[in-house]
């Protein structure tokens with residue numbers, strides 16, 4: 457049995473680090489806050505706040521940024537996140553593209569690089585593309601390189617964020633149990649954090665986008681896949697096995713086709729960008745009279761959600777039918793999500809929302825108002841996400857920033873490998 461001494465030592469640092477993370481979170485949400493206001497917000501004593509603020513200033517995570525004269529009495533020193541002392545890398549490992557950025561701690565993109573990819577490439581090829589991309593990014597960073605403290609990776613789920621392993625995403629080729637965290641940490645000597653792309657997008661919107669004023673919301677990612685990031689009380693919900701939010705693989709048609717996830721009639725099979733494009737291509741190849749033939753210059757392979765949205769705005773019957781079908785399926789799913797989770801807001805994001813958000817939003821709001829429980833339907837906001845195509849990479853960067861704020865030592869003092 458352990459002696460009491462080490463156990464007694466475990467308590468205070470844990471409470472202190474918890475308090476420190478709490479203080480950082482309050483500063484992040486209330487940039488320019490004073491020490492006295494921090495004390496009121498957190499319930500911590502002035503002395504405790506003074507100690508923690510001193511530690512955070514020393515670590516370079518916050519700065520004193522001028523004085524506030526808004527309060528009575530003597531001016532108070534304003535505290536803000538030190539956005540530029542450290543930088544992080546965010547990687548979006550998507551089905552059709554790999555993109556990597558360097559971001560500051562406020563989600564501002566400082567460098568960006570991308571490469572085409574395809575999910576049916578062997579894992580080794582994709583990993584080699586990813587490694588080359590990161591090497592190029594670091595080579596382009598110059599002195600910024602020394603400020604980079606970690607790599608965040610957003611990838612299709614399901615994955616184990618705790619283990620850092622991509623498990624078995626549907627429609628992601630031969631990716632099965634790939635220990636991406638270990639691979640990248642060994643190669644780049646930086647701590648690596650992973651999460652599924654929808655969770656990353658929800659985090660990014662919550663910190664730097666449309667979700668800043670909400671604590672309970674759903675980010676519905678409607679891209680080549682469909683998934684949701686669920687934020688409850690400001691915390692992403694992962695579930696026991698990390699599959700919470702896989703709404704794209706809930707049945708929307710009981711008699712629907714088999715999905716690669718194992719289920720039948722999944723929402724993703726009807727509403728993803730891939731599904732929309734395939735339906736339009738099929739109709740075009742069957743000779744249906746549509747403006748899409750002109751927009752795509754007669755080439756079905758040029759079909760895109762953007763083309764469908766353009767044609768729908770011009771009144772093309774096929775495109776309007778496809779958009780209406782999208783609204784019906786998405787609407788049913790959103791009503792279920794609202795009845796299940798009772799959020800403040802639902803944000804529509806990724807490729808389909810980017811291209812056709814204006815066509816989807818009002819009909820979806822009307823459908824939700826009619827079908828969800830009225831107490832929720834009257835108040836829930838259905839909105840388009842605001843970070844656009846940057847949400848996945850900023851979300852991946854947020855994975856590192858989140859960990860840096862929770863546990864600065866773990867990130868800043870992570871063992872650096874000699875290969876870097």
Ligand SMILES: [Zn+2]
Pocket residue numbers: 626704705706715716717718719720722724
């Ligand atoms: Zn499925």
